[in-house]
Amino acid sequence: MQVRDFMIYNVYTVTPSTTVKELISLLETHRVGGVPVVDEKGNLVGIVSDGDVVRFLSPHKEKIYLAYYISYVEEAEGIEDVLREKMNTPVEQIMVKKHIKTLLPDEDFESALRLISKHHFKKLPVVNGAGRVIGIISRGDIIHNLSKKIFEKEKNPSL
Template identity: 60%
Template sequence: MKVRDFMITNVFTVTPLTTVRDLLSVLNSNRIGGVPVVDEKGNLAGMVSDGDVLRYLAPKLMGVAGLVYMIDDGEIEDVIKEKLNTPVKEIMTKRNLLFVSPNEDFETVLRLLSQHRLKKLPVLNRAGRVIGVISRGDIIDNISKKIIPS
């Protein structure tokens, strides 16, 4: 099997200038955990996930032994509201991006997802444009449908 046989082609993406607020809307309304970040030509610029958002929004520990929060109760909502206007380029993964081509073997995707503990990989065409994604769920679904006899 090749990646093209089980990749998702209806890809949700954001741009580096998309705000965290708009990113959360895309993730929530489509019930997904991450998306490729693309430039104006559709080329891969990065990846951003719900985990990136949580790490960015979480209060930072400060003080002696890191036991005192910088934010008092009641103020966290204000801080989060302000952080929601941050562009995705500030929190996305942009270095050492892994991706696959539609012609890669199923085994390659299994290895990359498991070795690097990734949840999804973008699928790029020869021009470097995002044409699909493949996730752990897609792998499990395809194993269930195509490999496990019914």
């Protein structure tokens, strides 16, 4: 079985200029936990997840600055302050850009399983030879596929 046999073809993507507000809307509307970030040609340039958003929007505790024997305290941020200041930030500033792992559609199921488990990824983009995003695979897709194999084997032990 190959990656193309169980990947999701209908992939939601964003561009680097998509705002955090637009990203949150997309994640909520489509009930997904992350999306590939693509350029105008559909080439993968990053990944952004709900975890990246949560970390970015997390209010900071008060900060103490010491400089040349003068100190001052900056008040802790409230969530309203954070939302007002950060909603229009481009996704490019919070996305993961380095060490992105991908799969090819003709890789085998075991490769996807190993890659997701080794790196603790929730999902991986599937790209074609040109680097364009053509699908995505999540841990849920792998569990669904494993479940299908297990129950098919129980129904037909000769498989």
